[in-house]
Amino acid sequence: MTSRGDEITQLMDRWSDGDEDAFDRLVELVYDDLRAIAHRHLMMGPRDAVLDTTVLVHEAYLKLSGSEDGDWPGRAQFFAFCSTVMRRLLIDFARKRQSLKRGGARVRVTLDDAAAVVEEEVLEVLAVNEALEKLESRSPRMARVVECRFFGGMSVAQTAEALGTSVRTVEREWTRARVYLRRALDTGPEAEP
């Protein structure tokens, strides 16, 4: 393990103990690398492949930890962490997409009919994220569960391990989180979760 790998492991430990500063520092350390890895996958992947988060995260882990083999201390936490970062990547990407659609950042005060064609996925990702932001302000842990399950493609068991909690708790939170998100998505800005 390189010293950077050690630092990442330590930070991950601190983060799983609830230290949010450690998370920020982690993002600082690895966000660019993850972005580069995701970018490369997207640029080079076969056309119809589904973006495989697991492969992506595995590769990121190998690169960041400097570990050559399958020795994975803190692997589960790392998955959770990558899920959060994937969310950010995706949102950045959707925003970029959205602003391209509109031809740049300047807010236009005039609507034209071309504006009606915005990709569904872009709007959906943005809406999911916004609903999630709201949920996050209520319950950060529930948001973390959603990140693992939805953005990281992790199973309930993996999520439980990553967040250091029980399968039962994850199931409960996931059930409730989906209800809250759905309500926020269906009813728009007025909705209280």
Next chain:
Amino acid sequence: MSERSNAPGSEAHDRWREIDRLFEAVLDVPPSERDDFLIERCGSDTSLLRRVQELLSAVSDPDPRFDGPGEALMAALTAERVPDDAGGLRPGDLVGRYHILDELGRGGMATVYDAERADGAFEQRVALKVLRRGLDTEDIVGRFLGERQILSGLEHPNIARLIDGGATADGRPYLVMERVAGEPITDWADHRELSVRERVELFVQVADAVQYAHQRLVIHRDLKPSNILVDENGTVKLLDFGIAKLLDSTGQAAADSLTRTGIRPRTPAYASPEQIRGERVTTASDIHQLGTVLYELLSGRRPFEGSGTELETAIMSGKVRRPSEVADEGLRSVLRGDLDAIVLTAMHVQPERRYASAADLAADIRRYLDHQPVQARPDTFAYKARRYARRRPEVVVTLSAFALLLAGYVVTLVRAAERLEAERDRARVESVRAQQVSEFLIDLFRASDPNTSFGEDLSAFDLLERGEERADRLAGQPELQAEMLGVIGGMYMSLGRLDRAEPILRRTLDRLQTAESVPPAELAVGLGQLGDLLQRMGRYDEADSLLVASVDMARQSGDADVEANYLNAYGHSLLAQGSYRRAEEVFREALDVRRDLSRDDESTARSLQGLGIALEEQERFDPAEASYIAALEMMESIDPEHTQVASTLSSLGRLYMTQGRFARADSVLRRSLSLNQRRLGPRHPWLGLPLNELGMVAARQGRYEVAEQYFRESLAIQEEALGPAHPEVAVAVNNISFTLIQQGRLEEALPLRRRALEIARAAIGDSHDNTGWFAYNLGYLLERLGDLDGAERHYREGLAILRRALPDGHFRTTTPMVALGDLLARTGRESEGAALLREALEDRISDGAAPAAVADVESMLGGALASMGRDEEAQELLEGGLSKLEDALGPDADLTEAARERLAAFRNR
């Protein structure tokens, strides 16, 4: 804001927790017992009961969006990909006249191979660069070959030659370049432990080579040590000259799919500020990169550290530590002075402040080597003044006039300092004058007879007019007269009567300039007030010269308040002119000036807001948000009901809208609106804009009925305040028509669209892009109503206007192009239609448009070509377009459906 009411500890948050806990608990209860359980637990709290029951009912009805992981969504979103590089080359493969020996490396856009000449004509090892697949349309290859022609003309001993190029068997463009055996310049120098002088001598070769290329109009764009090799003999070779541009011109659409800003530099650590901003790259960018390389070569450190946003921010800030500060102890004294100045001049954050050419840089380095004084110099007032004079002739007059005045003030001040007595006199004179002004104002109010007043507004103007008359009588005391006129002019401004303010502020300035001894800070205010006024009136050239002069003068006199005020005004002028980078610098300067005062005030909040706008316009959303929020908190601590709070909320709301955070945008904009309604009354013209923005948010969310209501309110206010022929009225009318069409009320929308266009034609003419949009929008509606002649006429009008109003190849111009092209192709004018569609397709690809926007045009173009009998091309485009639309929008989207019909029509002929 809603996010605040969500904060832990708040009432709303506690309530949410209560609901959530009960919701959690009830999930463990068997379904048949849940109602009883809830009734018991809730007691008299029926609202709690109702909320939890609602949540429960949603559990059994899960949202399919969250059934599985979001991967399918991600995949659909990121479907814009460069196809697989499956055609990668292996050792032994033949490309043109060259055998592939080995793969050397892969970049984002191309793969580089070690290769050798295969026809045995002579032995030659080369580097062969092959573009990735998917970029190889005929047109792009053509452009690529054209560029190659220019590059192959570069013959210089220090530039690696471009030998050959062509297309591989499967159509991918490739380049063949001289293969250079050498080390990066920094490594080479370190391994041989070169002295500073030897390093500088080595670097001159680099600058000369760059100058040679610049004279042939070739910009490198990616200068960095790994592109500057030195061979065994100590000869420098620059690699990849102009390659970056070649790659960008062919692959921008693909390369951009995940990046945050438009054109990203290939190597961020060596990028120039303008590259990071995605602006047009000129030779000045190469100069910056030369400076960066020289910095590293001399000091052993890169000027900018970090990665990602941190790195980009550092580069754009232009704040660089001198090479001598970061170098090892032993080098510091050698680097300090001339070499520091040379490096920092080359790296100046403003392109126009760098060396004008690589030759100038080389010449300055030679001066250093010859122990002559170098030309590089630190920023000085005189230097800046000269620079301004060179760039903007209209400023010269103002500045030199003030330079004279300034000399006078310096003398005055020095004398005053010498004589304490005089200083005291001055203070006394000033306090007397302040008293006179306030007496003058009190007098005015006393003189206004309540019995003859015509209502509040009129009497305010009445008062000001009377004030003007009185000030006229003070001709013998120009300083006092100036101050009073300044107060009156400022009042007209704040009452919104800019036209009345102008002549008065001009007289103010005139009095100040003719008075015998005016403190420079007062003159700065006089200049700044007029500049600010003209800036608001849109007369930017004159405004800028006044504001720059005002700021310089305030700085000389050490009055930070005045300096910051007019830096703000200057920043707003730059924003209005679209110079966002410069505006950012100016607002940062204003903040720096005030930092020393370390207090919260409105002016600082305005600077923060201005900075936020400048950042937002550069798509740097996170720092923009932080800046708005800082401004907001500062203003709220001073006066939570201030209009400045509303204005900042409005900026923040717009930012959220741009980012697609619609719920936040909605809540922030509504807060801004209600603040303004309280302060300004329900019909104030300022309310039109926030109402329009709220409508935009609702429309973007697909809540068209809500949007319609907002737009209608906005229209009522605008019509009343601005009259029925004002361009803002046209915007509101157009936006209402949009929401009507989305609701299927086409007939109702038609008169509105006609009206919007008529207003715009008369009020803003046909060089404004809005007029073009209104024409296009009318055409679109007519087409949907079946009036194809009318549609064509208005599409043509809209296209012609947008071609004039927007830059060449602008993404948005393609909208009417596509509509018109498709209409023509469907009404028997296939070749004109196909030409337009092809143009639009190219523009969209090179602008990095979303895949659906590209695929839609492909399908239309396929349809046009099919009617021209060009079946082979047509089939490829029709099928490709359809499959991409299916990927991007799904099988049921309208555009996908239309593409499917086109393909079916083609097959059934």
